[in-house]
Amino acid sequence: MRLIQQAKQKLNIWVLLSSVFILIILLPTMLVAKHFFAEPNENWLHIKEYLLLDILSNTLVLIILTGVLTTIIGVSLAWVVTAYQFPLRNFLKWALILPLAIPPFIGAYTYQGILDYTGIIQSTLRNAFDIHVDQKYFDIMNIGGAVFIFTMFLFPYMYVITRSFLANQSASIIENARILGGGSVGTFFRIVLPISRTAIIGGVSIIALEVINDYGVVKYFGIQTFITAIFQTWSGMSDLESAFKLAGTLMVVVILLLLFEKFARGRKRYSYSSTKIKPITPKRLTGYKATMATTYCLAVFSFAFMIPFIQLVLWTFMTYEKIVTVEFFALIKNSFFVAAISSILIVIVAVIISNYTRIYQGIYTKVIAKITVLGYSIPGAVIAISVITIFVGLDKYLMSIFSYFQMDPIIVFRTSIVMLITAYVIRFLTVGYNSIEAGFEKIGNSFTEASRSLGVSTVKTFFKVDIPMLKGAIFGGFILVFIDILKELPLTMLLQPFNFFTLATKAFRYANDEMVNEAASASLIIILISGICIFFFHKISEKGSGQ
Amino acid sequence: MFVQIKNLKYQYSKSAKAVIDNFSLSIKKGEIVSILGESGSGKSTLLRLLVGLEMPSSGSISINENIIVDRHHFVQPEKRGIGIVFQDYALFPHMTVTKNIKYGLKKMSKMEKQKRVDEMLSLISLTEYQNRYPYELSGGQQQRVALARALAPAPSLLLFDEPFSNLDAHLQIKIRSELREILKHTNTTSIFVTHDQTDAVALADRIILLENGIVGNELLPSELESSNYMLKYRTGLRI
Numbered sequence: 201m202r203l204i205q206q207a208k209q210k211l212n213i214w215v216l217l218s219s220v221f222i223l224i225i226l227l228p229t230m231l232v233a234k235h236f237f238a239e240p241n242e243n244w245l246h247i248k249e250y251l252l253l254d255i256l257s258n259t260l261v262l263i264i265l266t267g268v269l270t271t272i273i274g275v276s277l278a279w280v281v282t283a284y285q286f287p288l289r290n291f292l293k294w295a296l297i298l299p300l301a302i303p304p305f306i307g308a309y310t311y312q313g314i315l316d317y318t319g320i321i322q323s324t325l326r327n328a329f330d331i332h333v334d335q336k337y338f339d340i341m342n343i344g345g346a347v348f349i350f351t352m353f354l355f356p357y358m359y360v361i362t363r364s365f366l367a368n369q370s371a372s373i374i375e376n377a378r379i380l381g382g383g384s385v386g387t388f389f390r391i392v393l394p395i396s397r398t399a400i401i402g403g404v405s406i407i408a409l410e411v412i413n414d415y416g417v418v419k420y421f422g423i424q425t426f427i428t429a430i431f432q433t434w435s436g437m438s439d440l441e442s443a444f445k446l447a448g449t450l451m452v453v454v455i456l457l458l459l460f461e462k463f464a465r466g467r468k469r470y471s472y473s474s475t476k477i478k479p480i481t482p483k484r485l486t487g488y489k490a491t492m493a494t495t496y497c498l499a500v501f502s503f504a505f506m507i508p509f510i511q512l513v514l515w516t517f518m519t520y521e522k523i524v525t526v527e528f529f530a531l532i533k534n535s536f537f538v539a540a541i542s543s544i545l546i547v548i549v550a551v552i553i554s555n556y557t558r559i560y561q562g563i564y565t566k567v568i569a570k571i572t573v574l575g576y577s578i579p580g581a582v583i584a585i586s587v588i589t590i591f592v593g594l595d596k597y598l599m600s601i602f603s604y605f606q607m608d609p610i611i612v613f614r615t616s617i618v619m620l621i622t623a624y625v626i627r628f629l630t631v632g633y634n635s636i637e638a639g640f641e642k643i644g645n646s647f648t649e650a651s652r653s654l655g656v657s658t659v660k661t662f663f664k665v666d667i668p669m670l671k672g673a674i675f676g677g678f679i680l681v682f683i684d685i686l687k688e689l690p691l692t693m694l695l696q697p698f699n700f701f702t703l704a705t706k707a708f709r710y711a712n713d714e715m716v717n718e719a720a721s722a723s724l725i726i727i728l729i730s731g732i733c734i735f736f737f738h739k740i741s742e743k744g745s746g747q
Numbered sequence: 748m749f750v751q752i753k754n755l756k757y758q759y760s761k762s763a764k765a766v767i768d769n770f771s772l773s774i775k776k777g778e779i780v781s782i783l784g785e786s787g788s789g790k791s792t793l794l795r796l797l798v799g800l801e802m803p804s805s806g807s808i809s810i811n812e813n814i815i816v817d818r819h820h821f822v823q824p825e826k827r828g829i830g831i832v833f834q835d836y837a838l839f840p841h842m843t844v845t846k847n848i849k850y851g852l853k854k855m856s857k858m859e860k861q862k863r864v865d866e867m868l869s870l871i872s873l874t875e876y877q878n879r880y881p882y883e884l885s886g887g888q889q890q891r892v893a894l895a896r897a898l899a900p901a902p903s904l905l906l907f908d909e910p911f912s913n914l915d916a917h918l919q920i921k922i923r924s925e926l927r928e929i930l931k932h933t934n935t936t937s938i939f940v941t942h943d944q945t946d947a948v949a950l951a952d953r954i955i956l957l958e959n960g961i962v963g964n965e966l967l968p969s970e971l972e973s974s975n976y977m978l979k980y981r982t983g984l985r986i
Binding site: 669 | 800827837900
């Protein structure tokens, strides 16, 4: 009887909606698993024998080197900015987040443009100083170059996570280490690095997932990875089966990475803690130490933001008359339209799932929460081939219905934007969910419980109490998802309808067609919008956390 | 008896020991009962079971001869007609005092709702604060608004979870006597859970001692001072 009572209590609109959404999120993974274990074709045997090892080693080298370098740069910057007071610190504290506004593929072609034969460095050397340098010294279109690009534009993930951790979690430990006479370097290696372990592992796994998901940098630099191979087998060779097998192998890599993260973290979690623990009081640096700290931070900021940004501004001035036409405004409209619609949908789905997982506790809700969070680990290209397969299947089904009723068959989904938006929702739901879940956590359950004890149903409570109180988290989630979609490349490349371009895909197409200068205007708009959003988001969330 | 709790048991699925075990209690209409126990004794779980936010493993609860939970019934929290004042008050921060109090009023015309809000505001002596938001009120004022909000729909039973723990000492004394007066004036059957003996003595008609989820002694407020509970408390022993 208790079971029936429990079932009756647990069966409600929230569980039904959440289950449907989770099923949609799981579809790509299930499809990949189904094809992964299917009978292989000849193409796959060829890929396995001649390509797979290269693809795997390239991917691993990129992950490991980028992981190490972003850790060194991100953690050291976070430590310097948190623990010391030096000239320009307040500006740099925020400025060092800004490289996140530059999608790595834009950074890649900008640096290639700066360094190539006609770029500003070589032409200045030739024209002003008559110096002719061997091209090999300026060649970044290789794995080393890709690692440099990923490091420069992904290190802020590490910086933000570690800085937040250091600022909130560890003031007393670090201050004690100082009082006990540990020097700056000693404190960093003996205290800061070990206690930041969970934050560092969290940062490394986010960065590794970004590297795995990348298409723009590796394609532009001609490096073979899983994503380029999936593109090639599917678009180039029209071999969906092998693309699925590659996707399946990539998912194995992702799962291993997540297991590594879980294992390395143990039971600890890093968090953007909002508890009001006293932050570290920064120590004032003087003399050469202050100069060194400012120079180090400024140097990283210049390479990761200012230099590519200025170059893009210059290229925009050179080309805007040709580029900024009616068509360009249509690009902006397209980008904003898909990003806004998808972000709204994601926020709605995220609010429903997180409301369900917080009100109703149990194993099922835990599984739902876990699956929602895992969505971001699935690379865009993997989602893309699964989504397209599902929609092509739906179109076939519709066509058979049309022909049954002797109507003219039309393709509904394959050519529509619905497919792209669905894929965005699956890929970026995690981002929205994390933000809204954090919001719910912050407000707690007592308001909802108070409302229910006053005779108001969960649905009505949701609209009258939860939503108004969650406004900030909903807006934050929307902004984060919006900029992620604005910058997105692989998914959009694969799923954009015919003749439909976004700012990101157009910029990449120009760059790929050796029209680097022409790619600047679209890139600059992405960077400006993302930069403003990122800056204000972090400023507001830091203010909210009492720092 | 107006409230009847019989053999109530609650156990977490992974735990070997019950949080609430074989708890029985009867309360008369208009009576104020204090449940006194240390933290971890199961006080808050008991309130959550009464209000319907948790489902008991066994046992039954009935109010005014209506069963709200037993083997065959489970009335959802929003349909129980039981009010609760939370430890942190849980006043909706985006609503004014008036809107907070009006929130639980249903099946009334606009005028009737406003009349009820005015009655409540005068009861808690905060008429001039009706358009303020919770953050514009002091701790004591917030506590009174939370009480008015819970009282407004005329609940058959009103529960209080450590109602004074967030107040300064001098405010606690003032609010205690005010609260008892209001509850007696409105003839509201109430249960307080608290770990503070002074709260229990000042407010309750009857005190129930709770130890590890099991009902211990039942005392009159005047008997608490000379009880074993106080003896153990003073000598630092756990009850």
